[in-house]
Amino acid sequence: MTPHLLVNGEQRPLAPGLTLLTLLDDLKIRPDQVAVAVNDDFYPGARVPDRALEDGDVIEIVRIIGGG
Template sequence: MQLTVNGEAKLIAPGSRVADLVRELGLDGRKIAVERNLEIVPRSRYDLDALAPDDRIEIVAFVGGG
């Protein structure tokens, strides 16, 4: 199925969850925030929330420093 991730089209297996997408992108789930269709996805729901065709996902990484 097709999603939009950070403005770019992305194909992912049907039935995938937020956690599957995070793993596929090689990201550390502890250092990012995920927004799905303009709503923040709590980290505790990454393994529970199934993605749907045409979902719009925004992922931002936390960056330390000053």
């Protein structure tokens, strides 16, 4: 079976050497404008690390919206 990720409920192939920041860049998402959960780890805003992604990782990306 081909390695894959689950990103916001959609299955995506896992490219060799893909990191969380590379994934966000590929999706044209600025890390400082989102909160990200990878499996059970949560990263708010600009604290998104450049961690390696692995087969089967479940990633949820939520846009941060300010306002009142």
